[in-house]
Amino acid sequence: MLGTIRQKAVAARSLSSQVLENDLMRLRSVASVMRHYSAGTKEMTVRDALNSALDEEMAADPSVFVMGEEVGEYQGAYKITKGLLDKYGPERVVDTPITEAGFAGIGVGSAYHGLRPVVEFMTFNFSMQAIDHIINSAAKSNYMSAGQINVPIVFRGPNGPAAGVGAQHSQCYGAWYGSVPGLKVLVPYSSEDARGLLKAAIRDPDPVVFLENELLYGESFPVSAEALNSSFCLPIGKAKIEREGKDITITAFSKMVGYALKAAEILEKDGISAEVINLRSIRPLDRATINASVRKTNRLVTVEEGFPQHGIGAEICASVVEDSFGYLDAPVERIAGADVPTPYAANLERMAFPQIEDIVRAARRVCYRKSSIAASA
């Protein structure tokens, strides 16, 4: 099922009307594509998907609890935990003081004793204050204790840039956490991804870093009946081929999947058939799917919003060169955010992150085609 984005007014859940406006401006600046789908398919926002996943897992297992800033009475800084406090009470939906290191460590300590905390960081930028616990006391513990103590904890929250939130609120942490053995790092895109991967993460016996995206929270995607089932969960470490193609492979995760799909439609008009892979999991990385795809298409473009050096694209390119070098018809290309702290000014910020045109241009370069006049959208 392809994920589609509908242009509809986002309910007033965003933090500010400025964010809402930027969001809509971005959507309007792109040619909107409406797909037809069967009348019976339900639509769900990513926010509702996450909320329902948390709700169902908390109902199924009393050792699951949520902890973080504003998760309780405020109903969640981004309303992901809306309604959970009323349903499960303050012992299971724990509002914390502003102490990332402290409450991340408390989560880890309780996970040592078999509880299943879901620790929310208001954004993953704040996780840097707790990164010692994510890596040293969560990720490494099963290894250091030789399997005696596993840590079934989930760290979740929005990751990457939003709109106009400045340098300290815009970093993508996929590459940092993706390099740590002992962690699983998941990056959902659609509502089905969000539901399935969060449920898998909560049930998982190991520490999971769950990187969401603030701008995706309000977007709606169709969800199948299977995905609405409460036992539904997706495998970890398996990527999804969102769109099949034969000329070029584009890998992306989180919000960039939507951009890649749009770019693929533009490329289609030029006769370039792009295969879009939604990574879903940065660690373990699904090298098999990526390599199989590149062996089929012979060309690769990786897309991410994070900083370019030592990024996710770097790892994918290395993997492809190692495993499928003979199949490549062109050098691999990686598109990433600009190598600068995120600027505030709207036009600079737009230049600092990949846009659809950037993906289209890179795909053309990799296919050794000149830019056509009808390129930009």
Next chain:
Amino acid sequence: MSSATFSATTAGPHLPLYTTRARSHDQNPMFDPLKKSASFLGSSTKLSFNSTTTTKLTRANSVARSPIVAVSEVKEKKSKPISNLLITKEEGLDLYEDMILGRAFEDMCAQMYYRGKMFGFVHLYNGQEAVSTGFIRLLKKEDSVVSTYRDHVHSLSKGVPARAVMSELFGKTTGCCRGQGGSMHMFSKEHNVLGGFAFIGEGIPVATGAAFSSKYRREVLGKADCDHVTCAFFGDGTANNGQFFECLNMAALWKLPIVFVVENNLWAIGMSHLRATSDPEIWKKGPAFGMPGVHVDGMDVLKVREVAKEAIDRARRGEGPTLVECETYRFRGHSLADPDELRDPAEKAHYAARDPISALKKYMFENNLASEAELKAIEKKIDEVVEDAVEFADESPHPDRSQLLENVFADPRGFGIGPDGRYRCEDPKFTQGTAHV
């Protein structure tokens, strides 16, 4: 058994601020409970007590010496002591054996390190045995202990076999963590030793989380009798770290069953506590967060034990956390790589004279709790235990090469759990995908 009424007496001569030799040894020993002048560690102002503590001052309990020096509000127990003594013979022998084990083990570690059998960072606990023994011997098996890198003796006191700890230090596969943890990362699920952390301050939130899980089990999971307590051990340097304060706040806020034990040995590697801390009286930081703060002579296992009893019982009763500052000293350097040049030899001699093992021995003789022969027998037994541990570790195999990649995840292939509750990789229809090394 006499209870710990936290009666406050103070002692010590007046000393100027910012001196690195605050515990002056050419003057009378600090914290002698019989001295009456009220100054502390170089502070130029006298300690003043609020009215609750002064009333306790006048009701000096009937034991020979009061266990503590300075304190803030703690509830007083009403029970009267049965005998004049703080311990029975069995308890005394248990304490003695535990401290001798700690001392002999650490001495053997030093020997093995210099012979190349042990490597990396090794931090020895000599001199601080009273704190580990005083607290941990009071805990149940289900209670948890969290420590820093100076964790060998905490593990031993909690019940991890000496063989397992020694093998771990040698890096052998029979170690408590199969050789994957090492000196600084002692974990034992069976004995609830939750580490062993190299980052000081890291263990404090983990310990707070263990205490949180105890309360959660009781209140949410319905295990009404779950009263497990957690003891977090850390040093004076850690008491300046942000995580310490974050956890004091949350533990007091949520009334978690935890005891924060500061092993104040005055030195953080080469940084004197007084050079690093604006207010060196760590026990005072407890009341600032709404929990009792207690200072105790950490070179005296009986005093530590009395304070520990009260603090642990408080936590078990659900009354919340306590901060206990134990004044103690490490006889050796920070680690076996530390030349230990900054500490004054006179200071070392002063504390060597207050060796907790000798002090307990003396107490047991004076009160006819044990004979010379019984204590000698314990020492001999421990020597044999430690020798056996070394032999066992020596003869144990190194880890297999295949062990390198094991235990990264609890989930064998990292694909997660399927809707049926089993690992995905066990499903024969699930295709294998990730790279192999």
